[in-house]
Amino acid sequence: MNLITTFKPISMGLSQSRTYLFGAIFILGNLLLPQLCHFIPDGGKMWLPIYFFTLIAAYKFGLRVGLLTAIFSPVLNCLLFGMPSLAILPVLLIKSSLLAGVAAGVAHYTQKLSLLHIAVVIVAYQVFGGMAEWLLTGSFMAAVQDFTWGLPGMLFQIVGGWLALKGLAKYEF
Structure with missing residues (x-):
């Protein structure tokens, strides 16, 4: 199995309807997956x-x-x-936006896909997002919660994300 592959990310403009179509599909995924995880006690924190x-x-x-x-x-x-509750919504928005920026940047600049590339993305958004959370909440423990409770989720993002992206790499959109 090839662990590092050439990868062609796609850049879509805001004037393209497919930008919003793909956005809606991924938003729907992000609405459904958390609902499934919340069947597990503390599933959101963990996954x-x-x-x-x-x-x-x-x-x-x-x-x-x-x-x-x-x-x-x-x-x-x-x-x-x-x-998430309104109280933690700003933190999630910051972390999600950092994730989007780092992921798009790594894909664009490396044109590669590997477990290491995905791991770098995950660690980067968590570290910088954690620092932002610490600044916003004043709680170091809240800032590192994803590195304690959320380790299974981070590992799932790395492995599951790599597998999903490897599957999508075959298709021209």
């Missing part, structure tokens, strides 16, 4: 499901689709399901 489809959207379809997914997913989840 970090709100980030998964943002990773895929941004790495494959670029910054615009990634940011649409990153912003609308947490807001719609908050409005429709009350999770």
Whole structure:
């Protein structure tokens, strides 16, 4: 199995209807996956499901689709399901936006896909997002919660994200 592959990310403009179509598909994924994870006690904290489809959207379809997914997913989840709560919504918006930016940037500049590339994306958004959370909340423990509770979710993002992106790499959109 080839662990490092050449990867062709797609950059879509805001004037293209397919930008919004793909954004809607990934937002829907980010609405459904958290609902499944919340059947498990503390499943949201453990599996970090709100980030998964943002990773895929941004790495494959670029910054615009990634940011649409990153912003609308947490807001719609908050409005429709009350999770995340309004209190932590700003933190999730920051982390999701960082994830979209880093994923799109790594994909664009490296034109490669590997477990290491995805791991770099995940660690980067978590570290910088954690620093932002610490600044916003004043709580170091809240800032590192994803590195303690969320380790299974981070590992799922790395392996699951790599597998999903490897599958999508075959297709021209």
